[in-house]
Amino acid sequence: MQVDKPISPVPSGSLSPIAYRLDPTCGVPTYLQLVQQVEHALRLGYLKPGDQLPKVREVVADLAINPNTVLKAYRDLEHKGLASGRPGQGTFVTGTLSQAGLPEIAGLRRTLRAWLVDSADAGLDEAGMVALFSSTLRDFRERRDDTDPDAAPTQFDTIAGGAA
Amino acid sequence: MNILETSDLGRRCGADWALRDCTLAVPEGHLVALVGPNGAGKTTLLNIAVGLTAPTEGAITVLGDIPVGSPEALDRIAFVAQDMPLYRNLSVTDMLHLTRNLNHMFDIAYARDRLDDLAVAQKRKIGKLSGGQRAQLALTLALARHPRLLVLDEPTASLDPVARHDFMATVVTAMTDDGISVILSSHVLAELERVADYLVLLTQGAVRLHGVVDDLLRQHLLVTGPAGTPADPRWHMLESREAGAQQILLVRVDSPPGTPLPVQWEARPVGVEELALAYLRESTNYTRPVSVEATP
Numbered sequence: 001m002q003v004d005k006p007i008s009p010v011p012s013g014s015l016s017p018i019a020y021r022l023d024p025t026c027g028v029p030t031y032l033q034l035v036q037q038v039e040h041a042l043r044l045g046y047l048k049p050g051d052q053l054p055k056v057r058e059v060v061a062d063l064a065i066n067p068n069t070v071l072k073a074y075r076d077l078e079h080k081g082l083a084s085g086r087p088g089q090g091t092f093v094t095g096t097l098s099q100a101g102l103p104e105i106a107g108l109r110r111t112l113r114a115w116l117v118d119s120a121d122a123g124l125d126e127a128g129m130v131a132l133f134s135s136t137l138r139d140f141r142e143r144r145d146d147t148d149p150d151a152a153p154t155q156f157d158t159i160a161g162g163a164a
Numbered sequence: 165m166n167i168l169e170t171s172d173l174g175r176r177c178g179a180d181w182a183l184r185d186c187t188l189a190v191p192e193g194h195l196v197a198l199v200g201p202n203g204a205g206k207t208t209l210l211n212i213a214v215g216l217t218a219p220t221e222g223a224i225t226v227l228g229d230i231p232v233g234s235p236e237a238l239d240r241i242a243f244v245a246q247d248m249p250l251y252r253n254l255s256v257t258d259m260l261h262l263t264r265n266l267n268h269m270f271d272i273a274y275a276r277d278r279l280d281d282l283a284v285a286q287k288r289k290i291g292k293l294s295g296g297q298r299a300q301l302a303l304t305l306a307l308a309r310h311p312r313l314l315v316l317d318e319p320t321a322s323l324d325p326v327a328r329h330d331f332m333a334t335v336v337t338a339m340t341d342d343g344i345s346v347i348l349s350s351h352v353l354a355e356l357e358r359v360a361d362y363l364v365l366l367t368q369g370a371v372r373l374h375g376v377v378d379d380l381l382r383q384h385l386l387v388t389g390p391a392g393t394p395a396d397p398r399w400h401m402l403e404s405r406e407a408g409a410q411q412i413l414l415v416r417v418d419s420p421p422g423t424p425l426p427v428q429w430e431a432r433p434v435g436v437e438e439l440a441l442a443y444l445r446e447s448t449n450y451t452r453p454v455s456v457e458a459t460p
Contacts, residue, residue: 022358027435029381030358057340064333065358066195067340 015090016054018046022063030065034073042082042097045105053083053091165228167192167313167345168213173222175208182208183369186222190347190362192312194376195339197360198349199440204366206349207246210317213347214243227312239268242306246317248298252291256301259290263305275308282330296327303331307338314338316348320355332359353437363436365443373443377436384439387413389429396426402442414442 018041020034028036041047054062056070074091077083082095100108119129166189173186183205190196198206211217212224215233230237251259256279264270279286282304284297293301299319306314314335320328336359338344350356356363363380365373373380387399391411395401399415406412414434417423425431434442 024354024357029433057337060336060340061333063358064329064336066336066361068194068361069358 014054014058015052016058017041017051019054020059020063022065031069031073031076034059034070035076038073038077038082038093039097042093042095045098045102047093049093049096051093052089053077053093055090165192166190166225167194167227168196168224168347169226170224171222173209173212173224174220175205175212175217176220181369183212183219183366186366186371188364188371188374190364190374192227192345193343194345194362195336195360196345196347196362196364197356198347198364198366199351199353199356200349200366201351201444203368205369206366207317208369209366210243210315210347210349214241214315216243239309240312241315242309242311242313243315244302244306244317244319246321248302250290250298250302253289255289256284256286256293259301259305260286263308267309269309271308271310274310275304278304278307278334282334294327296323296330299323299327299331300334303334307334310342312344314344314346316346318349318351320350320352328355335359353440356440357436360436363440365440367444372446373440380439381433381436383418384414384416384434385431386434386438387415387425387429387431389413389426393426393428396429398423402446414438 018037020037022030022033026033038047038053047053053074056067056074059065059070060067074083074085077091078085080095082093082097083091084094085091098105116129119132124132168188168190170186170188174184175182186205186209198209200206208217212219213226213232215237218233224232226232226237227240230240251262254262260272260275263275264272276286279301282297282300284293284301290298290301299322303316303319316335319335320331323331332355335346335348339346348360361377363374363377364371384402387395389395389411391406391409393411395413395415398419399413399417401413401415403414404411
């Protein structure tokens with residue numbers, strides 16, 4: 001989750017609602033950073049089906065990266081059913097990743113913010129919150145994978161609540 | 165098609181070998197990074213590939229089966245040497261005319277458009293341009309010949325970070341637009357991580373590692389385990405560090421991907437820079453070859 005919002009100023013003349021940026025320090029391969037930024041934008045509703053992804057030439061000129069890297073990212077997105085290339089035109093979004101509607105997401109964001117306030121009050125700093133969240137998420141995932149799927153949310157609530 | 169194919173290529177400088185036993189087959193469509201410390205033989209290999217130096221032994225062809233130095237090869241390969249050779253007392257316009265008259269094919273309209281895009285004043289003397297603009301001019305002169313292969317020797321060594329970014333952006337844009345292949349040498353490993361998708365690593369005149377970057381990264385792992393635990397016999401150890409309770413190894417894995425690790429070991433993928441450093445260190449520590457590099 002090293003990206004929060006992949007919207008930096010869109011290069012002039014670009015037809016895409018998003019632009020990419022790279023984090024040279026995060027250790028994630030470049031092509032995967034592009035894939036993750038598209039997925040992130042899909043989850044948060046910045047991209048929807050029919051939208052155009054930045055053209056390979058734009059990305060290459062903007063970030064000075066190898067065109068094969070961008071092509072690899074777009075192939076990966078096509079493979080996942082999230083985008084498809086139209087010859088001579090570019091690559092367009094065909095899938096979606098938002099599992100909940102915008103009102104639900106807004107509601108969840110409010111709950112999460114309340115949790116963050118509680119955590120800050122309890123003395124956790126940002127790194128502490130991230131660590132607690134990721135470890136709880138891992139726990140949640142593992143338990144959901146190998147036991148009763150309904151028990152998992154309770155586990156999540158208990159641990160998150162207990163810490164706050 | 166292979167843009168560069170060599171077998172047992174070598175070049176002797178006096179009593180020493182600047183390059184030896186170099187066997188490579190580099191496919192087209194890549195940006196190839198030629199990496200190695202000073203005096204590793206990078207410039208020697210590039211000079212042989214563009215036809216400026218004759219090999220002492222071995223064979224080399226470029227762009228399919230074209231012999232190096234042939235008129236056909238000269239027309240299809242553009243080369244920018246390390247010191248960006250330009251006439252500093254000429255204006256940019258005069259340099260364009262000169263280059264057009266010295267070359268078979270030279271697209272002067274393309275060159276002018278590109279220089280306009282880069283806001284290079286064409287009336288100015290070349291000596292008055294900034295380092296970044298001079299580099300862009302040298303690159304433009306090379307690209308205006310519409311080569312199939314662009315060869316760059318340490319192109320960004322003297323550039324500041326912004327000029328370096330802009331220079332590389334021009335190179336990768338030409339790759340995208342015209343489908344050219346690029347070979348560039350550098351010892352700045354960090355900047356190659358983003359641009360190169362094929363790696364050739366040279367030390368002391370010999371090729372230590374070469375291949376498509378993704379494949380190389382798949383074949384190597386950084387594994388961490390408790391101190392004293394035996395390593396997997398299928399690992400080829402490149403680097404090992406022990407810190408009290410832990411040992412950290414950089415290994416080449418010959419088993420197929422997805423093979424489970426031994427108990428108590430954790431793995432994470434390596435980056436290009438880490439990998440190249442490990443091979444550079446390994447060759448200085450353990451396998452010092454008999455031949456010693458001649459100073460250029």
